[in-house]
Amino acid sequence: MSRLSLNSMTADRWSLVEVIDACAEFGIEWIGPWRHKLAEIGVEEARRRIDDAGLRVSSLCRGGFFAAGGAEEDNRRAVEEAAALGTDALVLVCGPPSGKDLAAARDVIEAGIERLLPYANEHGVRLGIEPLHPMMIGERSAINTLGNALDICERLDDPGVGVVIDVYHTFWDPALGDQIARASGRIVGYHVNDWLAATRDTVWERAMMGDGIIDLPAFTRMIDAAGYDGPIEVEILNPAIWDLPREELMRTTVERFERCVF
């Protein structure tokens, strides 16, 4: 329970202030805000409220989208915001390919990370490359396997860049065990949720832990064995979860985290 972090996307219909208050009320010690939530009240006010509630920030979501216009400036702002929130982790959703050449798209992403890295290091913020599920390649990320993300980390060879591992995006990978072991020392974050057997929607159907087919305890054992002992974010993009009554959403999150993740 001391490792549970509530990613704000799990309660995306609530304001950031409401998410902060709910964490405090239900005994959650960490929060993982998205930047569109920070924008509601600004980073200084957010920091003040998070501190007042006794919470710590596990990561900021998200920088990336390296092929988009203005990415460089926006990513530097994301680094500044992460530092201002007192977290050492910025999640990178690396962005889709701009054309049909995936190798070229991956080179653009790697070059973008390399350019951002000194600025992140100056601010004491680690960049966490989050490989997204291959079904999200068209609009969200051309980095779709943990192996590909680790290839980039190893080439850049800097402790300021690592990976964020989300069970939803990676559980299907037949190389998963080897790649998590390879990620040892480079794990910037760990996200839990679940995959429904009958998933039809590529974006909005992520499930509560225990409702799907991912062997979460086995996954967590691999993460443990790789030496990661930081906060674990519950991140669930799903309007059906967002529509739950506040008490039910919070109690279910806490109960499932304790019962299904370890």
Next chain:
Amino acid sequence: MSRLSLNSMTADRWSLVEVIDACAEFGIEWIGPWRHKLAEIGVEEARRRIDDAGLRVSSLCRGGFFAAGGAEEDNRRAVEEAAALGTDALVLVCGPPSGKDLAAARDVIEAGIERLLPYANEHGVRLGIEPLHPMMIGERSAINTLGNALDICERLDDPGVGVVIDVYHTFWDPALGDQIARASGRIVGYHVNDWLAATRDTVWERAMMGDGIIDLPAFTRMIDAAGYDGPIEVEILNPAIWDLPREELMRTTVERFERCVF
């Protein structure tokens, strides 16, 4: 054009007889039927009509689902049907995991293929393992990368088992080039279609060649370099395609095949 095969799923609202007639009328020399279409008229009548239309059968879709009840008997029937149709290729959709242990699920699949293989060899039918997109793991297949399919082929080490490579299921893979090269001599079939950038549905949103983000000519060059020179199936699971007027569906298929695949 002489390599174009129409997979019956591209016109799933039509009867098998209508698909056969359309191929003949629009100059397509190959057909790839699904078994639920064969069942409409039986395999002998299907064979007679396919022969009469001057077509050849590129493959039969599909065997597999190795963890399902009755799989062994059903897969032997699929081998018999493929042989009766005069095709040497049976596509295997290997089936989803029955529990949360993916390694165990993959072992069950491999054991099922190994048991089926002697029967397939007796009938002159090659088994083509088709890795499906990782988003289809829950209900369709636990074999989700070309690399995983080739691992199985190499362990079984028999010319009677190979892979069917569909651009839609595999294009995202950062290891794709290496794995297609590795597949040399084991490619049982090649399927084309396209991936829409804004894909939302995990099953029914496959696109016509040229409408998506897959670099099809580059993909085909890799398949060529691996030595595959057999028929190329157009397989599109998409109700919006099925609803096209007959003439438009057929002309578009032929035109896009000639313009977008090579």
